[in-house]
Amino acid sequence: MRKLIFGMNATLDGYIAATGDDIGWSVPSDELFQWWLDQELGIDTMLYGRKLWAAMSSYWPTADQQPDATAARREFARNWLDTPKVVFSSTIDGVGWNARLVTGDAVAEITRLKAGDGGPMRVGGATLAEAAVRAGLVDEYEIVTHPVLVGGGTPLFTALDSWVNLNLVETRTFPGGAVLTRYETKR
Template sequence: MRKLIYGMNLTLDGYIAAADDDIGWSGPPSHELFQWWLDHEQASGLSLYGRKLWETMSSYWPTGDQQPNATPAEIEFARNWRDTPKVVFSSTIGKVDWNTRLVTGDAIAEIIRLKAEDGGPMHIGGATLAGAAMRAGLIDEYVIAAHPVLVGGGTPFFTALDSWVNLNLVETRTFPGGVVLTRYETRR
């Protein structure tokens, strides 16, 4: 059975995007934080995206390794992003590329099916998609890279839940710029 991991950069007050989907609060990550995310992504067997995150990622990473100032880590991230199998969940997108499959039906049923398969961990991204998986009790691990900024509103990392989810802390790490990364596993 595959593990489902939900992780993103977020503000200290819990938002992955400020009002109007503004992600400018995060600025460029430190080399150390970017390398941590690269290592995390390289360990993934499958990436699951909601529409907005897919549009953000697919607008840059297919050619991110060809940018004039791309660092070695960015070059490796772009190559890994293209090579990693991806599933996009959307009823409004008509076509996807770059080793990606589109699912327009029941996201939760498909995630349950994918979790039952053998393979490496799956990473899920996008607040709406991850929120649905969270409410269905499908998230096995949460990765929070909290940046020292408060934006006061926007798209929250966590969704409203019907019941408590108890977690075990498995990692804490501080990165340059005051970013604190924490990883939690869901207690079953």
């Protein structure tokens, strides 16, 4: 069975985006960016909800061509293009960049993908990740908490139907005060 990882940046008060979908608070240090890149290099398939797909696909296909692109950003962009992606949405008509679109039941498709062969998958996007968490499909959580309070926006987690018990497996502090907490789901 494939591992499903939920990894996100979040504010100290628990938001993945401030009001108006503002993520300006989440600019990573070079060390944090390199950590995210290292994690992404080990991912076999990315699972995106509509909003996160829109954000990622508007930047990463050409990010390696930007004059200020660092070596790590160029590598992240190349890896992003090469990694298979599944986009879950009933409101967009098509996707590109090594992605396929799923318009049906996200939980059923993620369950099917987990049961198949392959390496780890990463789920991102508030609504899609919430569905995977509620269905008990997430095996690992990688949450990078940034030292900022935004007071509102898109929450990292909404109300769950039941508890999810976790084991802490790693913590790390990055320049600028961002803190990684990585947990595995107790089964």
